[in-house]
Amino acid sequence: MPRKTTQRGPYAKTPRTREAILESAFEVFSRGGYLSSSMTEIAKGAGMTLPGVTNHFPTKAVLLEAVLRQRDIDANVHLEGRIGADMLKGLIAVAARDESDREITRLFAILAAEATTDDHPAHAYFRERYELILNAVGKAFKEAEELGQLKPGVDAVGAAQGYIALSDGAQLQRLYGVGVRNQRELVNGYLENLLVKPLFD
Amino acid sequence: MPRKTTQRGPYAKTPRTREAILESAFEVFSRGGYLSSSMTEIAKGAGMTLPGVTNHFPTKAVLLEAVLRQRDIDANVHLEGRIGADMLKGLIAVAARDESDREITRLFAILAAEATTDDHPAHAYFRERYELILNAVGKAFKEAEELGQLKPGVDAVGAAQGYIALSDGAQLQRLYGVGVRNQRELVNGYLENLLVKPLFD
Numbered sequence: 001m002p003r004k005t006t007q008r009g010p011y012a013k014t015p016r017t018r019e020a021i022l023e024s025a026f027e028v029f030s031r032g033g034y035l036s037s038s039m040t041e042i043a044k045g046a047g048m049t050l051p052g053v054t055n056h057f058p059t060k061a062v063l064l065e066a067v068l069r070q071r072d073i074d075a076n077v078h079l080e081g082r083i084g085a086d087m088l089k090g091l092i093a094v095a096a097r098d099e100s101d102r103e104i105t106r107l108f109a110i111l112a113a114e115a116t117t118d119d120h121p122a123h124a125y126f127r128e129r130y131e132l133i134l135n136a137v138g139k140a141f142k143e144a145e146e147l148g149q150l151k152p153g154v155d156a157v158g159a160a161q162g163y164i165a166l167s168d169g170a171q172l173q174r175l176y177g178v179g180v181r182n183q184r185e186l187v188n189g190y191l192e193n194l195l196v197k198p199l200f201d
Numbered sequence: 202m203p204r205k206t207t208q209r210g211p212y213a214k215t216p217r218t219r220e221a222i223l224e225s226a227f228e229v230f231s232r233g234g235y236l237s238s239s240m241t242e243i244a245k246g247a248g249m250t251l252p253g254v255t256n257h258f259p260t261k262a263v264l265l266e267a268v269l270r271q272r273d274i275d276a277n278v279h280l281e282g283r284i285g286a287d288m289l290k291g292l293i294a295v296a297a298r299d300e301s302d303r304e305i306t307r308l309f310a311i312l313a314a315e316a317t318t319d320d321h322p323a324h325a326y327f328r329e330r331y332e333l334i335l336n337a338v339g340k341a342f343k344e345a346e347e348l349g350q351l352k353p354g355v356d357a358v359g360a361a362q363g364y365i366a367l368s369d370g371a372q373l374q375r376l377y378g379v380g381v382r383n384q385r386e387l388v389n390g391y392l393e394n395l396l397v398k399p400l401f402d
Binding site for chain 1: 232233234236237307310311313314315317318327328331332335352354355356358359360362363365366367368369370371373374376377378379380381382386387390391393394395
């Protein structure tokens, strides 16, 4: 029988317990990916027993999904209600935010790579995530084209797809500490080569 | 005492054995990365016992390095003796070659991501590899600038770094089967936005 979660009573600490497990899982996954991690390791990181963890998250796959969903919530804040070059400006803000958090960057880099196999539990999540991002950024570039913000001859579809590819690759370079330009400069430089007017004065 | 390898006699099959181990390791690493793989699994894939494998490759880390070095040899063929836009044309050939081999693409994507932690045995390999590639591509873009092949205002250093980032990200998109443009189209489109003349007529 599933336990009921309430604000008071014997189960009041459930949210805190879940949070501790999610934090430990985030830390463990971002260090070595999903495949090489164990629930025992995650339980240990949360200061709990294995049954204590599986009571909240029955499998490692369920826990992985919870970790991923939790990290996706705040990206939209920067992008809502924006169109064209203004939306692209919002993307730069997201890039700057991502750049400040090395652990999130590593979590997504390592999971996105290992989830490329069809049978990985996060495969569908990452495929859908890419499709959502491709659509959103593609829309922004097409709006920019219609608003006359794109340089003549620039392929809006390819430019959007390239933008996402460049962002992913820039994160990897940053994790290795290679390259003279930082992530924000790379993304900004990429857009400046495509847009009629620079995004920032 | 280390065994001697000769062309004849009881150890004539050493090169073939090493090859079988490397092939199995390649297959195992490209499926699940390095961290979650075991020497036992690799031995099984090569139809050998664990001591049979460790006799040739004492640790999993040594085996990983051998797999990585083996795959780096042929990239230079496309790039030697080329400068400026001509070198960039060679890079397109390398991208086309990489695109045709899904397993190599996955091997490098997954290992590059998990090796971002300092203590991963392939960390130094990937950092050095990035630095080599950044230098080579950076040189090509600077030559293109000097030869008047770059559009005015394009930052050669950022363009080179962005090129490598875009290539890495494009490989990930390809592994997920997302996006309308393929890897070659993305790379080519990126370069066309930066160069005065298209690379291909």
